[in-house]
Amino acid sequence: MSIRTYGPNAVDWEQRVDLDRLRRARLVRLHRSLESSSLGSLLTFDFANIRYMTSTHIGTWAMDKLIRFALLPRGGDPVVWDFGSAARHHQLFNPWLDGTDRARAGISTLRGAFHPDAPIAEDVARKIVTVLRGHGLEGEPVGVDVVEMPVLAALRAAGLDVVDGQQVFLEARRIKTPDEIALLTQACAMVDAAYDELYAFLRPGVRENECVGLVAKVLYDLGSEYVEGVNAISGERCAPHPHVYSDRVVRPGDPAFFDILHSHLGYRTCYYRTFAVGSASPAQRDAYVRCREYMDRAIALVRPGVTTADVVSLWPTAPEFGFSDEEAAFALQYGHGVGLSIWEKPIFSRLVSLEHPEVLEEGMVFALETYWPSADGWGAARIEEEVVVTADGCEVITKFPAEDLLVAGRKYWTVGGELDTLRDAQSHLNTAAGRGEEGA
Helix, strand or coil: CCCCCCCCCCCCCCCCCCHHHHHHHHHHHHHHHHHCCCCCEEEECCHHHHHHHHCCCCCHHHCCCCCCEEEEECCCCCEEEECCHHHHHHHHHCHHHCCCCCEEECCCCHHHCCCCCCCHHHHHHHHHHHHHHHCCCCCCCEEECCCCHHHHHHHHHCCCCEEECHHHHHHHHCCCCHHHHHHHHHHHHHHHHHHHHHHHHCCCCCEHHHHHHHHHHHHHHCCCCEEEEEEEEEHHHHCCCCCCCCCCECCCCCEEEEEEEEEECCEECCEEEEEEECCECHHHHHHHHHHHHHHHHHHHHCCCCCEHHHHHCCCCCHHHHCCCCCCCCCCCCEEEECCCCCCEEEEECCCCCCCCCCECCCCCEEEEEEEEECCCCCCEEEEEEEEEECCCCEEECCCCCCCCCEEECCCCEECCEECCCECCCCCCCCCCCCCCCCCC
16 A cells, blocks of 8 residues: 555646545445445435535535435435535536436425424435335335434334444445545645644743634645634643633643644544643653553554454553543543544444454554643643554554654743753642652
8 A cells, every 4th residue: 555645736747636536436335335234225414424425515514404315225326415506516516426317406304493394304205215116125224324303203104114324334434445545644734734833833822722723724724625623722721631622821831732623525634742832841741751652552553453452452541540430531542433534433442442342454544542641630641643554554644743742832041041841840730740759
């Protein structure tokens, strides 16, 4: 497997991402997953699954509305029902949907916003039954990913056997095609650039929300389709990890970690980095070293045939870093597939992986996340790397430096010269652990 980073433009002098091939390959994988199941068709209301099946997109504003839906009959071609004029746009600009035949107008219940007596849910069911009947599949199970309760009731009232289809979708998306890997790598390259700008910007006096705004601008300027979120956490907010940014003002000596999530042509990132601002305490340095060690051990193990249980067994148990059980510590020592959504197969967690391991295969792309709180009880370190499983190991596609703790912000000068970035006399809490004393 050759993993390359290309520019986002199409050119005639270099073979880059082949979007026609991407569309065809995704649909082939989904057909294979469906055919290996007991289902007669797949019905999706999920934004990412609709895109994977039909290669259609109407903007990220629609992601939480469940207004669009698409159907893949066993042995047939997908049909997508879309919001108003979007269907007409597909007919004009999506030739792989055969004009008006498979790009149709249709709408669901707007998450209950339509009057409940309006027959919208029944109309959705009628549309689905009509297509299935045309393929002789109305008596076969219909696999659905997510669905509104009125629509589910209408489908069942129409005589359809509606079952869980989520695993069929996820199985198809588990292994990435070369074009998907190229797009995921491009998405990471854009975040590399955002981190470089953030590193130059980060200093005492800026606020977490300003960091979020800076990163979003860099990514949108580079052509990002959607900046899903920027998790900006600093100072004492690092432990416990709140998973949401605030308006906190960054102070000298703060730890600060960030998670940058965005979408490039639908393909997402999940990409943590940790910095110290101005200088670091011994406790923060030690937390980072330990966090990095857990990451490096996991990456060194990744190759085809290894299981998620093998990887999570290298990571600490929840009580070792201050949590009562694995549910309470969930997603701090963690791994997850990355693709059109950020939590795909495989999942790495002590909560499930030891008892239900998944085997790693070439072509998987996933993120590994590690966390460690500082011994002084004040800060923490958080690192995340995205990797592609290759024939004999893996390749890291998140390139912004993270081997050692980076110190951002202005340099300070004393009468004796430049202030040391590792300040042995500095502790956010005056404890033995904070001072880095032996046996603390």
